[in-house]
Amino acid sequence: MSVDTEADAAASGQGVKPARIAISGAGKRYGDLQVFQDINLEFNEREIVTVVGPSGCGKTTLLRCIDGLMPVSDGEVRIEGDLMTQPREGVAMVFQHFGLFPWKTVTQNVGYGLKLAGVSRAEIDEKVPYFVKLVGLEGFESVYPYQLSGGMQQRCGLARALAMEPSVLLMDEPFAAVDAQTREILQFELLRIWEMRPMTMVFVTHSIEEAVLMGDRVVVLKGRPSSVFETIDVDLPAPRDRSTLAHPRFAELREHVWATLMDEVRAAEFDVR
Protein backbone atom coordinates (compact mmCIF):
# COMPACT_ATOMS: atom_id res chain seq x y z
CA MET A 1 0.00 0.00 0.00
CA SER A 2 1.36 3.37 -0.92
CA VAL A 3 0.66 6.32 1.28
CA ASP A 4 1.22 9.52 -0.61
CA THR A 5 0.99 12.78 1.19
CA GLU A 6 -0.20 15.72 -0.83
CA ALA A 7 3.32 17.03 -1.09
CA ASP A 8 4.56 13.74 -2.52
CA ALA A 9 1.76 13.70 -5.03
CA ALA A 10 2.54 17.22 -6.12
CA ALA A 11 6.25 16.47 -6.35
CA SER A 12 5.75 13.35 -8.40
CA GLY A 13 4.46 15.38 -11.32
CA GLN A 14 1.45 17.19 -12.65
CA GLY A 15 0.02 14.02 -14.18
CA VAL A 16 -0.89 12.67 -10.75
CA LYS A 17 -4.01 14.12 -9.27
CA PRO A 18 -4.19 14.33 -5.50
CA ALA A 19 -6.41 11.67 -4.00
CA ARG A 20 -10.01 12.67 -3.56
CA ILE A 21 -10.01 11.58 0.07
CA ALA A 22 -6.79 11.63 2.07
CA ILE A 23 -6.68 10.32 5.61
CA SER A 24 -3.39 10.74 7.40
CA GLY A 25 -2.45 9.67 10.88
CA ALA A 26 -6.10 9.62 11.87
CA GLY A 27 -7.08 8.42 15.33
CA LYS A 28 -10.26 8.62 17.36
CA ARG A 29 -10.62 8.53 21.12
CA TYR A 30 -13.67 8.64 23.36
CA GLY A 31 -12.24 9.52 26.74
CA ASP A 32 -9.90 6.63 27.57
CA LEU A 33 -11.17 4.42 24.77
CA GLN A 34 -9.04 4.55 21.65
CA VAL A 35 -11.29 3.39 18.82
CA PHE A 36 -8.83 3.48 15.94
CA GLN A 37 -5.38 4.91 15.51
CA ASP A 38 -2.80 5.83 12.92
CA ILE A 39 -5.02 5.34 9.88
CA ASN A 40 -3.50 6.39 6.57
CA LEU A 41 -5.64 5.91 3.48
CA GLU A 42 -6.21 7.50 0.12
CA PHE A 43 -9.26 7.06 -2.03
CA ASN A 44 -9.19 7.94 -5.70
CA GLU A 45 -11.69 9.52 -7.99
CA ARG A 46 -13.39 6.52 -9.48
CA GLU A 47 -13.14 3.69 -7.10
CA ILE A 48 -15.15 1.73 -4.63
CA VAL A 49 -13.24 1.05 -1.46
CA THR A 50 -14.85 -1.28 1.02
CA VAL A 51 -13.91 -1.19 4.67
CA VAL A 52 -14.42 -4.43 6.52
CA GLY A 53 -13.78 -5.42 10.10
CA PRO A 54 -15.38 -7.10 13.10
CA SER A 55 -18.17 -5.36 15.02
CA GLY A 56 -16.96 -2.59 17.23
CA CYS A 57 -13.75 -2.04 15.29
CA GLY A 58 -14.71 1.57 14.58
CA LYS A 59 -15.40 1.35 10.86
CA THR A 60 -18.62 3.31 11.18
CA THR A 61 -16.86 5.85 13.38
CA LEU A 62 -14.20 6.23 10.71
CA LEU A 63 -16.90 6.87 8.11
CA ARG A 64 -18.47 9.54 10.33
CA CYS A 65 -15.09 11.20 10.65
CA ILE A 66 -14.76 11.17 6.85
CA ASP A 67 -18.20 12.81 6.54
CA GLY A 68 -17.18 15.44 9.07
CA LEU A 69 -19.98 14.44 11.45
CA MET A 70 -17.38 14.06 14.18
CA PRO A 71 -13.80 15.24 14.39
CA VAL A 72 -10.81 12.92 14.48
CA SER A 73 -8.78 13.11 17.70
CA ASP A 74 -5.45 12.84 15.91
CA GLY A 75 -4.30 13.37 12.36
CA GLU A 76 -6.60 14.68 9.66
CA VAL A 77 -9.13 13.82 6.98
CA ARG A 78 -9.16 15.84 3.77
CA ILE A 79 -11.60 15.67 0.89
CA GLU A 80 -10.44 17.42 -2.27
CA GLY A 81 -7.94 19.22 -0.10
CA ASP A 82 -10.47 20.52 2.43
CA LEU A 83 -9.98 19.61 6.05
CA MET A 84 -13.13 17.80 7.18
CA THR A 85 -14.47 19.40 10.32
CA GLN A 86 -18.10 19.46 9.25
CA PRO A 87 -20.16 17.89 6.46
CA ARG A 88 -19.21 19.23 3.08
CA GLU A 89 -20.88 19.81 -0.24
CA GLY A 90 -20.39 16.96 -2.70
CA VAL A 91 -20.32 14.29 -0.01
CA ALA A 92 -23.43 12.25 0.69
CA MET A 93 -24.09 9.42 3.07
CA VAL A 94 -26.38 6.41 3.12
CA PHE A 95 -27.25 5.13 6.58
CA GLN A 96 -27.72 1.64 7.96
CA HIS A 97 -30.94 2.76 9.67
CA PHE A 98 -32.10 4.40 6.38
CA GLY A 99 -32.69 7.71 8.19
CA LEU A 100 -35.85 8.57 6.29
CA PHE A 101 -38.29 11.14 7.64
CA PRO A 102 -41.49 9.23 8.44
CA TRP A 103 -43.71 12.24 7.75
CA LYS A 104 -42.22 12.83 4.30
CA THR A 105 -43.27 10.94 1.18
CA VAL A 106 -40.69 9.19 -1.01
CA THR A 107 -40.55 12.26 -3.25
CA GLN A 108 -40.08 14.60 -0.31
CA ASN A 109 -37.42 12.37 1.25
CA VAL A 110 -35.48 12.14 -2.00
CA GLY A 111 -35.69 15.91 -2.45
CA TYR A 112 -34.60 16.61 1.13
CA GLY A 113 -30.92 17.29 0.47
CA LEU A 114 -31.64 19.33 -2.65
CA LYS A 115 -34.06 21.53 -0.73
CA LEU A 116 -31.44 22.10 1.98
CA ALA A 117 -28.88 22.96 -0.68
CA GLY A 118 -31.17 25.74 -1.88
CA VAL A 119 -32.01 24.14 -5.22
CA SER A 120 -35.07 25.74 -6.83
CA ARG A 121 -38.47 24.09 -6.57
CA ALA A 122 -38.60 23.64 -10.36
CA GLU A 123 -35.22 21.94 -10.46
CA ILE A 124 -36.10 19.65 -7.57
CA ASP A 125 -39.33 18.66 -9.32
CA GLU A 126 -37.30 17.83 -12.39
CA LYS A 127 -34.48 15.92 -10.69
CA VAL A 128 -36.32 13.89 -8.08
CA PRO A 129 -38.36 11.71 -10.49
CA TYR A 130 -35.15 10.77 -12.29
CA PHE A 131 -33.51 9.45 -9.13
CA VAL A 132 -36.72 7.82 -7.93
CA LYS A 133 -36.80 5.94 -11.20
CA LEU A 134 -33.07 5.18 -11.07
CA VAL A 135 -33.46 3.25 -7.82
CA GLY A 136 -36.65 1.54 -9.00
CA LEU A 137 -39.18 3.33 -6.84
CA GLU A 138 -41.40 4.44 -9.69
CA GLY A 139 -45.04 4.31 -8.65
CA PHE A 140 -44.19 4.84 -4.98
CA GLU A 141 -43.62 8.60 -5.18
CA SER A 142 -46.33 9.65 -2.77
CA VAL A 143 -45.96 6.76 -0.35
CA TYR A 144 -44.70 7.15 3.24
CA PRO A 145 -41.68 5.15 4.45
CA TYR A 146 -43.70 2.91 6.79
CA GLN A 147 -45.58 1.63 3.73
CA LEU A 148 -42.30 0.42 2.19
CA SER A 149 -40.24 -2.70 2.88
CA GLY A 150 -36.77 -2.29 4.33
CA GLY A 151 -35.16 -2.79 0.94
CA MET A 152 -37.35 -0.15 -0.64
CA GLN A 153 -36.71 2.25 2.21
CA GLN A 154 -33.01 1.90 1.55
CA ARG A 155 -33.58 2.50 -2.17
CA CYS A 156 -35.17 5.76 -1.08
CA GLY A 157 -32.17 6.55 1.15
CA LEU A 158 -29.87 5.81 -1.77
CA ALA A 159 -31.87 8.03 -4.13
CA ARG A 160 -31.71 10.86 -1.57
CA ALA A 161 -27.91 10.62 -1.50
CA LEU A 162 -27.54 10.18 -5.28
CA ALA A 163 -29.77 13.19 -5.93
CA MET A 164 -27.00 15.34 -4.45
CA GLU A 165 -24.84 14.13 -7.36
CA PRO A 166 -22.00 13.65 -4.92
CA SER A 167 -18.37 13.16 -5.82
CA VAL A 168 -18.03 11.09 -2.65
CA LEU A 169 -20.66 8.60 -1.56
CA LEU A 170 -20.32 7.19 1.94
CA MET A 171 -22.16 3.94 2.62
CA ASP A 172 -22.57 2.92 6.25
CA GLU A 173 -23.47 -0.78 6.22
CA PRO A 174 -26.33 0.18 3.93
CA PHE A 175 -27.70 -3.31 3.38
CA ALA A 176 -27.15 -4.74 6.86
CA ALA A 177 -30.79 -4.22 7.83
CA VAL A 178 -32.39 -5.84 4.79
CA ASP A 179 -33.00 -9.53 4.14
CA ALA A 180 -30.45 -11.64 2.27
CA GLN A 181 -32.19 -11.83 -1.13
CA THR A 182 -32.98 -8.14 -1.20
CA ARG A 183 -29.45 -7.43 -0.15
CA GLU A 184 -28.05 -9.28 -3.16
CA ILE A 185 -30.39 -7.45 -5.54
CA LEU A 186 -29.44 -4.09 -4.07
CA GLN A 187 -25.72 -4.83 -4.30
CA PHE A 188 -25.89 -5.44 -8.03
CA GLU A 189 -28.18 -2.49 -8.59
CA LEU A 190 -25.79 -0.24 -6.74
CA LEU A 191 -22.95 -1.48 -8.95
CA ARG A 192 -25.05 -0.82 -12.04
CA ILE A 193 -25.81 2.72 -10.88
CA TRP A 194 -22.15 3.30 -10.06
CA GLU A 195 -21.13 2.17 -13.57
CA MET A 196 -23.46 4.82 -15.00
CA ARG A 197 -22.02 7.54 -12.85
CA PRO A 198 -18.78 6.53 -11.14
CA MET A 199 -17.63 8.45 -8.06
CA THR A 200 -15.57 7.77 -4.98
CA MET A 201 -17.49 5.32 -2.88
CA VAL A 202 -16.45 4.32 0.62
CA PHE A 203 -18.49 1.31 1.58
CA VAL A 204 -18.36 0.10 5.17
CA THR A 205 -19.59 -3.42 5.73
CA HIS A 206 -19.58 -6.23 8.19
CA SER A 207 -19.84 -8.81 5.43
CA ILE A 208 -16.62 -10.16 3.95
CA GLU A 209 -18.45 -11.39 0.86
CA GLU A 210 -19.97 -7.97 0.25
CA ALA A 211 -16.61 -6.28 0.76
CA VAL A 212 -14.95 -8.45 -1.90
CA LEU A 213 -17.86 -8.27 -4.30
CA MET A 214 -18.27 -4.49 -4.20
CA GLY A 215 -14.75 -3.23 -3.68
CA ASP A 216 -11.99 -2.28 -6.08
CA ARG A 217 -9.97 -2.39 -2.91
CA VAL A 218 -10.76 -3.90 0.44
CA VAL A 219 -9.43 -2.22 3.55
CA VAL A 220 -9.25 -4.60 6.49
CA LEU A 221 -9.45 -2.97 9.91
CA LYS A 222 -8.19 -5.06 12.78
CA GLY A 223 -7.03 -4.80 16.37
CA ARG A 224 -8.08 -2.97 19.48
CA PRO A 225 -7.67 -0.09 18.96
CA SER A 226 -8.03 -0.87 15.29
CA SER A 227 -5.87 0.21 12.44
CA VAL A 228 -5.48 -0.78 8.80
CA PHE A 229 -4.17 -4.31 8.79
CA GLU A 230 -4.15 -4.82 5.07
CA THR A 231 -5.39 -3.26 1.85
CA ILE A 232 -6.24 -5.77 -0.84
CA ASP A 233 -6.59 -4.95 -4.53
CA VAL A 234 -9.54 -6.87 -5.88
CA ASP A 235 -8.59 -8.03 -9.37
CA LEU A 236 -11.98 -9.34 -10.37
CA PRO A 237 -13.31 -8.71 -13.88
CA ALA A 238 -15.71 -5.81 -14.38
CA PRO A 239 -18.61 -5.43 -14.50
CA ARG A 240 -19.36 -7.46 -11.43
CA ASP A 241 -22.56 -9.42 -11.51
CA ARG A 242 -23.94 -12.67 -10.21
CA SER A 243 -21.31 -14.66 -12.12
CA THR A 244 -18.62 -12.90 -10.08
CA LEU A 245 -19.81 -14.85 -7.04
CA ALA A 246 -18.88 -18.08 -8.85
CA HIS A 247 -15.46 -16.81 -9.97
CA PRO A 248 -12.61 -18.85 -8.43
CA ARG A 249 -10.70 -15.64 -7.69
CA PHE A 250 -13.69 -14.36 -5.72
CA ALA A 251 -13.54 -17.41 -3.48
CA GLU A 252 -9.79 -16.99 -3.05
CA LEU A 253 -10.06 -13.36 -2.03
CA ARG A 254 -12.95 -14.06 0.29
CA GLU A 255 -10.97 -16.83 2.00
CA HIS A 256 -7.98 -14.53 2.26
CA VAL A 257 -9.96 -11.76 3.99
CA TRP A 258 -11.69 -14.31 6.13
CA ALA A 259 -8.41 -15.82 7.29
CA THR A 260 -7.07 -12.35 8.01
CA LEU A 261 -10.01 -11.53 10.20
CA MET A 262 -10.44 -14.94 11.77
CA ASP A 263 -8.21 -14.48 14.80
CA GLU A 264 -9.92 -11.22 15.48
CA VAL A 265 -13.39 -12.66 15.07
CA ARG A 266 -12.50 -15.55 17.32
CA ALA A 267 -11.12 -13.17 19.93
CA ALA A 268 -14.26 -11.02 19.69
CA GLU A 269 -16.46 -14.04 20.21
CA PHE A 270 -14.84 -14.75 23.54
CA ASP A 271 -14.61 -11.11 24.44
CA VAL A 272 -16.53 -10.65 27.66
CA ARG A 273 -16.49 -6.87 27.56
Next chain:
Amino acid sequence: MNSLWDSRPIRFSTYAAGLLIGAVLWEYFGGKVNPSYGAPLSATAKRFIFLVSNGQLQDAVLGSLQLYFVGFISAVLAASLFGLLMSRLNYLRVGFENYIMLLYATPMIAMVPFIKSVLEIGFAAKFTVVFLFGFFPVLYNTLEGARSVKPEMVEVAKSFRSGEFALWRDLLIPHTVPFILTGIRQGAGRALVGVVAAEFLISSSGLGGLIQDQQGKYSMSGVFASITVLTAMGLLLMWIGRVLENRMAAWRGLNR
Protein backbone atom coordinates in the same frame (compact mmCIF):
# COMPACT_ATOMS: atom_id res chain seq x y z
CA MET B 1 -68.75 -13.11 24.56
CA ASN B 2 -67.82 -10.28 22.24
CA SER B 3 -70.12 -11.44 19.46
CA LEU B 4 -73.20 -10.04 21.20
CA TRP B 5 -71.69 -6.54 21.05
CA ASP B 6 -70.76 -6.86 17.40
CA SER B 7 -74.42 -6.50 16.58
CA ARG B 8 -75.21 -2.89 15.80
CA PRO B 9 -78.88 -2.86 16.87
CA ILE B 10 -78.03 -4.44 20.22
CA ARG B 11 -75.27 -1.95 20.87
CA PHE B 12 -77.39 0.97 19.84
CA SER B 13 -80.45 0.02 21.86
CA THR B 14 -78.36 -0.64 24.99
CA TYR B 15 -76.70 2.72 24.50
CA ALA B 16 -80.08 4.44 24.15
CA ALA B 17 -81.49 2.55 27.13
CA GLY B 18 -78.59 3.74 29.30
CA LEU B 19 -79.26 7.36 28.40
CA LEU B 20 -83.00 6.97 28.87
CA ILE B 21 -82.64 5.41 32.32
CA GLY B 22 -80.33 8.28 33.31
CA ALA B 23 -82.84 10.87 32.10
CA VAL B 24 -85.75 9.16 33.88
CA LEU B 25 -83.78 8.92 37.15
CA TRP B 26 -82.81 12.59 36.88
CA GLU B 27 -86.42 13.57 36.23
CA TYR B 28 -87.77 11.42 39.07
CA PHE B 29 -85.29 12.18 41.86
CA GLY B 30 -84.79 15.78 40.72
CA GLY B 31 -88.49 16.37 41.22
CA LYS B 32 -88.54 14.73 44.68
CA VAL B 33 -85.88 16.80 46.39
CA ASN B 34 -86.14 20.27 47.84
CA PRO B 35 -85.86 22.72 44.86
CA SER B 36 -82.92 24.48 46.54
CA TYR B 37 -80.86 21.23 46.29
CA GLY B 38 -81.85 19.96 42.87
CA ALA B 39 -84.04 20.25 39.80
CA PRO B 40 -85.57 17.69 37.43
CA LEU B 41 -84.53 17.44 33.81
CA SER B 42 -87.69 19.15 32.56
CA ALA B 43 -87.18 22.19 34.79
CA THR B 44 -83.53 22.36 33.75
CA ALA B 45 -84.54 22.32 30.09
CA LYS B 46 -87.15 25.04 30.71
CA ARG B 47 -84.63 27.16 32.56
CA PHE B 48 -82.14 26.60 29.73
CA ILE B 49 -84.66 27.99 27.21
CA PHE B 50 -85.38 30.91 29.51
CA LEU B 51 -81.68 31.76 29.91
CA VAL B 52 -81.27 31.61 26.14
CA SER B 53 -84.32 33.78 25.50
CA ASN B 54 -83.07 36.58 27.75
CA GLY B 55 -79.55 36.30 26.26
CA GLN B 56 -77.82 35.57 29.58
CA LEU B 57 -76.54 32.16 28.52
CA GLN B 58 -75.12 33.32 25.19
CA ASP B 59 -73.27 36.18 26.91
CA ALA B 60 -71.89 33.78 29.48
CA VAL B 61 -70.77 31.26 26.82
CA LEU B 62 -69.13 33.97 24.73
CA GLY B 63 -67.35 35.42 27.77
CA SER B 64 -66.05 32.01 28.82
CA LEU B 65 -65.04 30.99 25.30
CA GLN B 66 -63.15 34.22 24.80
CA LEU B 67 -61.26 33.75 28.05
CA TYR B 68 -60.68 30.10 27.21
CA PHE B 69 -59.30 30.59 23.73
CA VAL B 70 -57.17 33.65 24.44
CA GLY B 71 -55.68 31.98 27.50
CA PHE B 72 -55.25 28.47 26.15
CA ILE B 73 -54.00 29.36 22.67
CA SER B 74 -51.38 31.63 24.24
CA ALA B 75 -50.44 28.79 26.58
CA VAL B 76 -50.10 26.30 23.70
CA LEU B 77 -47.95 28.64 21.63
CA ALA B 78 -45.74 29.64 24.54
CA ALA B 79 -45.38 26.10 25.89
CA SER B 80 -44.54 24.47 22.56
CA LEU B 81 -42.04 27.16 21.60
CA PHE B 82 -40.41 27.09 25.03
CA GLY B 83 -40.36 23.27 25.04
CA LEU B 84 -38.69 23.11 21.63
CA LEU B 85 -36.14 25.74 22.64
CA MET B 86 -35.39 23.84 25.83
CA SER B 87 -34.72 20.69 23.86
CA ARG B 88 -32.09 22.48 21.77
CA LEU B 89 -30.47 24.58 24.50
CA ASN B 90 -29.05 22.47 27.26
CA TYR B 91 -28.53 25.26 29.75
CA LEU B 92 -32.16 26.24 29.40
CA ARG B 93 -33.26 22.65 29.90
CA VAL B 94 -31.05 21.88 32.88
CA GLY B 95 -31.75 25.26 34.44
CA PHE B 96 -35.53 25.07 34.21
CA GLU B 97 -36.22 21.35 34.48
CA ASN B 98 -36.76 21.38 38.24
CA TYR B 99 -39.13 24.33 38.15
CA ILE B 100 -41.21 22.69 35.46
CA MET B 101 -41.54 19.47 37.44
CA LEU B 102 -42.46 21.47 40.56
CA LEU B 103 -45.07 23.58 38.79
CA TYR B 104 -46.45 20.61 36.85
CA ALA B 105 -46.99 18.84 40.17
CA THR B 106 -48.54 21.89 41.87
CA PRO B 107 -52.34 22.07 41.68
CA MET B 108 -52.67 25.34 39.78
CA ILE B 109 -55.82 26.26 41.66
CA ALA B 110 -53.62 26.91 44.71
CA MET B 111 -51.99 29.75 42.79
CA VAL B 112 -55.24 31.62 42.17
CA PRO B 113 -55.27 33.73 45.37
CA PHE B 114 -51.68 34.72 44.69
CA ILE B 115 -52.47 35.71 41.11
CA LYS B 116 -55.49 37.67 42.30
CA SER B 117 -53.46 39.66 44.81
CA VAL B 118 -50.73 40.45 42.28
CA LEU B 119 -52.83 41.23 39.19
CA GLU B 120 -56.03 42.23 40.98
CA ILE B 121 -59.49 41.72 39.54
CA GLY B 122 -59.68 41.83 35.76
CA PHE B 123 -58.98 40.09 32.50
CA ALA B 124 -55.21 39.91 33.06
CA ALA B 125 -55.63 37.87 36.23
CA LYS B 126 -58.17 35.50 34.65
CA PHE B 127 -56.02 35.15 31.55
CA THR B 128 -53.05 34.23 33.73
CA VAL B 129 -55.04 31.55 35.55
CA VAL B 130 -56.22 29.91 32.31
CA PHE B 131 -52.74 30.24 30.82
CA LEU B 132 -51.11 28.48 33.77
CA PHE B 133 -53.72 25.70 33.83
CA GLY B 134 -53.07 24.97 30.15
CA PHE B 135 -49.33 25.71 29.95
CA PHE B 136 -47.71 22.86 31.86
CA PRO B 137 -49.36 19.83 30.25
CA VAL B 138 -48.39 21.19 26.83
CA LEU B 139 -44.86 22.05 27.93
CA TYR B 140 -44.35 18.69 29.58
CA ASN B 141 -45.46 16.74 26.51
CA THR B 142 -43.51 18.98 24.12
CA LEU B 143 -40.37 18.30 26.12
CA GLU B 144 -41.04 14.56 26.10
CA GLY B 145 -41.50 14.68 22.32
CA ALA B 146 -38.55 16.89 21.50
CA ARG B 147 -36.32 14.80 23.72
CA SER B 148 -37.29 11.65 21.84
CA VAL B 149 -35.95 12.91 18.50
CA LYS B 150 -33.47 10.19 17.56
CA PRO B 151 -29.84 11.35 17.54
CA GLU B 152 -29.41 9.33 14.32
CA MET B 153 -31.96 11.57 12.63
CA VAL B 154 -30.18 14.70 13.82
CA GLU B 155 -27.06 13.16 12.32
CA VAL B 156 -28.84 12.59 8.98
CA ALA B 157 -29.85 16.26 8.99
CA LYS B 158 -26.29 17.33 9.83
CA SER B 159 -24.89 15.10 7.11
CA PHE B 160 -27.13 16.86 4.57
CA ARG B 161 -25.82 20.16 5.94
CA SER B 162 -29.02 21.26 7.62
CA GLY B 163 -28.97 24.57 9.45
CA GLU B 164 -30.76 25.11 12.76
CA PHE B 165 -33.86 26.60 11.11
CA ALA B 166 -34.18 23.70 8.65
CA LEU B 167 -33.59 21.23 11.48
CA TRP B 168 -36.64 22.64 13.28
CA ARG B 169 -38.70 22.69 10.10
CA ASP B 170 -37.83 19.21 8.82
CA LEU B 171 -37.20 17.22 11.97
CA LEU B 172 -37.86 18.79 15.35
CA ILE B 173 -41.32 20.27 14.74
CA PRO B 174 -42.84 17.42 12.66
CA HIS B 175 -41.54 14.91 15.19
CA THR B 176 -42.89 16.85 18.16
CA VAL B 177 -46.30 17.90 16.80
CA PRO B 178 -48.09 14.66 17.81
CA PHE B 179 -46.71 15.06 21.35
CA ILE B 180 -47.84 18.69 21.40
CA LEU B 181 -51.30 17.49 20.37
CA THR B 182 -51.34 15.04 23.26
CA GLY B 183 -50.41 17.97 25.50
CA ILE B 184 -53.18 20.03 23.97
CA ARG B 185 -55.68 17.26 24.62
CA GLN B 186 -54.57 17.02 28.26
CA GLY B 187 -54.35 20.79 28.68
CA ALA B 188 -57.70 21.51 27.01
CA GLY B 189 -59.63 20.04 29.92
CA ARG B 190 -57.43 21.69 32.49
CA ALA B 191 -57.77 25.08 30.84
CA LEU B 192 -61.55 24.71 31.04
CA VAL B 193 -61.18 24.08 34.78
CA GLY B 194 -59.02 27.20 34.80
CA VAL B 195 -61.78 29.23 33.15
CA VAL B 196 -64.37 28.20 35.75
CA ALA B 197 -61.88 28.67 38.60
CA ALA B 198 -61.01 32.17 37.38
CA GLU B 199 -64.68 33.06 36.98
CA PHE B 200 -65.44 31.79 40.48
CA LEU B 201 -62.42 33.10 42.32
CA ILE B 202 -61.12 36.21 40.52
CA SER B 203 -64.36 37.94 39.57
CA SER B 204 -67.75 36.65 38.58
CA SER B 205 -68.22 36.38 34.80
CA GLY B 206 -68.98 33.91 32.02
CA LEU B 207 -70.44 30.49 32.76
CA GLY B 208 -68.79 30.33 36.18
CA GLY B 209 -70.41 33.66 36.97
CA LEU B 210 -73.76 32.41 35.67
CA ILE B 211 -73.59 29.38 37.98
CA GLN B 212 -72.97 31.70 40.94
CA ASP B 213 -75.73 34.04 39.78
CA GLN B 214 -78.28 31.23 39.45
CA GLN B 215 -77.28 29.79 42.79
CA GLY B 216 -77.79 33.23 44.34
CA LYS B 217 -81.34 33.19 42.92
CA TYR B 218 -81.90 29.72 44.43
CA SER B 219 -82.39 28.35 40.91
CA MET B 220 -80.82 24.88 40.85
CA SER B 221 -82.28 24.37 37.38
CA GLY B 222 -80.24 27.39 36.21
CA VAL B 223 -77.12 25.94 37.84
CA PHE B 224 -77.68 22.60 36.12
CA ALA B 225 -78.37 24.27 32.77
CA SER B 226 -75.01 26.11 33.02
CA ILE B 227 -73.16 22.95 34.05
CA THR B 228 -74.67 21.11 31.09
CA VAL B 229 -73.31 23.76 28.75
CA LEU B 230 -69.86 23.39 30.31
CA THR B 231 -70.09 19.62 29.84
CA ALA B 232 -70.96 20.14 26.18
CA MET B 233 -67.95 22.44 25.79
CA GLY B 234 -65.71 19.87 27.42
CA LEU B 235 -66.98 17.13 25.10
CA LEU B 236 -66.53 19.32 22.06
CA LEU B 237 -62.94 20.15 23.04
CA MET B 238 -62.12 16.48 23.63
CA TRP B 239 -63.57 15.64 20.25
CA ILE B 240 -61.52 18.35 18.50
CA GLY B 241 -58.42 17.05 20.25
CA ARG B 242 -59.07 13.50 19.10
CA VAL B 243 -59.71 14.55 15.49
CA LEU B 244 -56.44 16.49 15.45
CA GLU B 245 -54.52 13.54 16.88
CA ASN B 246 -56.03 11.09 14.41
CA ARG B 247 -55.07 13.26 11.48
CA MET B 248 -51.45 12.79 12.51
CA ALA B 249 -51.81 9.03 12.84
CA ALA B 250 -51.00 8.31 9.17
CA TRP B 251 -47.30 7.76 9.78
CA ARG B 252 -47.26 7.71 13.56
CA GLY B 253 -47.10 4.56 15.64
CA LEU B 254 -46.49 2.32 12.68
CA ASN B 255 -43.13 3.90 12.26
CA ARG B 256 -40.06 2.24 13.80
